[in-house]
Structure formats: C-alpha cells, structure tokens
Amino acid sequence: MPTKSAARTTAVPEPPRIQFEGVVKKFGLNTVLDGLDFSVARGDRVTLIGPSGSGKTTILRLLMTLEEANGGLISIDGEPFTHERKGKRLVAASEKYKRRMRTKIGMVFQQFNLFPNMTVRENITEAPQHVLGQSKDVANMRATELLAQVGLEGKADAHPSQLSGGQQQRVAIARALAMEPKILLLDEVTSSLDPEIVAEVLAILRDIALSTDITMLIVTHEMQFARDVSNRVLMFDGGRIVEEDEPEAIFTNPREKRTQDFLKAVL
C-alpha cells in the first residue's frame, strides 16, 4: 500500500485540496481507474469529461467514501483520506476518521435523493443540527437563506414529492451547501431533468460557483456550463487523464485525438 506521499505533501506550504496518487479502482475484473494521478487546488472548479463508463462517477464516489479504492492514495488538504496515519504508518481509515474527513465534502446526486419523510426545511436542517450540532434556530435561519438562494423561498414546508425535479435538485443543492463543505461534488446533476428545467438549475450552480470559493468537481454533459463555471477541464478515458486544460482551450482546440472525437460526439 502507498506511503510515498507523506513526506512530500507536508513539505508543501499549501497542499492541494484534492490529490489522487496512483489510485486504482476495480469492480471485479474491470479496472476502472488504473493508477490515476491528479490534483485540484483550493477554489478550483474542475469539470470531468469523458465517455460514459470512463470512471467519472467513480472518482466522485471515491471522494464521498461511497466506494473504496483498491490502491493508491487520496489526500484532502494534504491529509490522507482513504488512509489514516498511525505513527509513521498509513492504515485503512476507520469510520470515525472517515467521518471527520467527510465533513469537508458535499455531494449532489443525479437522482436528488431527497429524504421523502422530511419537509424541504427538514431535509436541509437535519444534518446541520444532528451532525454539525447547530442549534435549531441557526439551522433554520441558514435553511431560509439557502432556500432563497436557490429560489425556493415558499417551499420550506413542502414535501419533496410535491416538487418538480428541478425544484428537488435545487433543494438537494441547498442541503449539500448547508453542511458548509469545502468541496462540492456534482455528478450529472441535470441529467435526469427535463431540458427546459436544466437552465434554472445550472443558473443557480453558476451563481454559487462565482459567489463562493468552494472547490468544485463537476461531471456534466453541459459543455456550455462547464465553460462558464470551471477553470479546468479534465478529459478521462481508459481510467486515466487523457488531456487537461482550461475550458476555452480544450473546447476550442483539443490536442488529443480522443478528446477531439469525444467533443465532436457531444457538442
């Protein structure tokens, strides 16, 4: 198991917010990530593009600790994420350690995954109250602010089932932001929405991206959105990064053949 990064990351004054070093992820015999290396600086907003099945979702799920890597090291702010330090050694992270690391990360899912047994407000306040230990008043005030930010002022007492898909996804965004994450993972958050609703959700995300310094890792097929919001684009294929660049450059002038083919297919 990996040990190589420990010395190096502590020597750097400001370690990258996210760092993947030689990360391997297999599902059975299917090697999805094959020694993946990349890093994301603080405040970066990175879009991952690449063909379906190239492992974009897997990367986000590894960061959210919904999957476990088979090898390599993931670090957040220079601290090992999948492993914890025991003295000089790195051992598999305990649930307690994972919970501490997870406080830095929020995720918005393609299928929203709102809690149907709670109102919109409760969806947003439940974790801040019971995980972060906020008082009810503080959590409620923050929920009200966030609902205003996502344009759902009047919906606090509605149940998720009474909302449209676009509204549900906006609640899910507010719910993730209520946890004050340093990193926000967005996995095709508009893919299950009707086309006419996509724009309203993207507008809100754009607003959040430009008004906060949350580091974002975005998987999307909305290339215009990627262009507006992100400052870097990573092209994935075959479990590795094929090309990375600023959005303007990669979209107008991709260097690699595989990126060209992919962009031709989606644009």
Add this chain to the structure above:
Amino acid sequence: MNNVDAFIAALPGIGRGILVTLELTLGGAVFAFLIALALGLATRSRLLLVRGATRIVIEFFRGTSLLVQLFWLFYVLPLLGIRLDSLFCGILALALNYGAYGAEVVRGGISAVSIGQFEASRALNFTSWQRMRRVIFPQAWAQMVPPFTNLLIQLLKGTALATFILLHDLNFFINELRRSTGDTLFAYGIGLVIYFVIAYLLTLGMNAVEVRAKNRIAAGPTLREVMGLKPPKARSQIDQTPRSRMTGVIS
C-alpha cells in the same frame, strides 16, 4: 339448560378469557416487535459473526412450531429448574416465534429503501445510527406495517394455543361453553365470531398506523392511491396486499 342461558352464564368467563387473550396478543406483539427490530437490524450487521448468529436464531424460532416452544418453556424448563409464570411463558413463546418472522419483515423493509437514501445520508455524514433512525427506518416502516398487520393477526390466532399451558384464555372458555352446552357448532360459532371481531379491530388499528406511516413519507397522492384500493375481502386471513381502507381515519 338451553344455549342462550348457557351463554349468559358463561359470559363472565368469556370476558376474562378475552382479557387473557388480549394480554397475550398485545404482550406478545410488543415483545415480538422489539425482537424483530433487534434481529432484523442484526441481519444487516457488518460483522459476519453477528449475521450468522442472527440467522441461526431466526431460523430456529421460525422452524420450530409455536406449540413445541410453548411446551418447552412451560413443561421442559421446570425440569431444568427454571419455572416461569404461564402467562409469561405464553407471551415469551409468541414473542420469540413471531419476532423471528418479524425480523424478516424488518430486514425486507429496510432493504426496500433505495440505495440513494443510504448514500445521501452518508454524504451528509450521519452516523449509521442517525441514518437508520432519521432517514431509513421511517421509510422502511411504511413498508413494514402491512406485513406486520398480517403477523399480528396470526399472533392473535396463535394465542389460542395458550390453553395447552393451562391458561384460561378465550379458547379455554369457548371449550367450557362447548362442554356445558354439548353444542359444538354453537360454542365454536361464538368463538369464531369473537376472534374475528378482535382481529377486525386490530386490523382497523393497524390500518390507521399504515395510513399515518405512508402519509409521513409521501403526502397527498400516495395517500389517495392507498384510499382508492379495493376493500379487502377477508380481513382476518393472511393477505399480502396493503389493506388501508380506513374511511374513519382518512376522511
């Protein structure tokens, strides 16, 4: 003595019998529910040992008949020096037997909750206990109520076996009535009606619970769907379809 006089004479006994039957039913149900929760959650443990042990307990108490369990508790344990009160024996046997069945209901209800709910609550950093209590169980609960209703009715019917451990339950007094009248059809007819009425009342109560549970997780449309279901045919029988037509509660 004609049947009507005999029935009137037997009424105080039947009343006491109904009380004992209700004690067995409710006591058995409460403890069966607690056992079902504990075993049902333990089937999902991360530890193989816990899962394995739980499996064995569940299969054991499902696989041996209620009557045999009653006999063991009441007739065999005293031979080993453990003497239990007969009402307690009855409640314990019912709780273990139906608790084992209920464990499957709990397990099934929890695994019916979509994986996205587990993942979202993990992403929000709930502890596994908070996740179960605040997110998963309330949703699973709505799934569990209909099969629990079936089990409750079966448990009620199972209480009649308590006569065999010398409890004076409803079944006991119905047999007394048969003996005093010599009219099997009459006495068992009375028994049938009383058990049916109790079962029906329990079903109504559980339907109210079900409507509330569904209402909590989904609101409007689902509730209306539930109301729109055809009225059930035989309420006291095992019936896998949700029975939620509770005009009194809904309207």
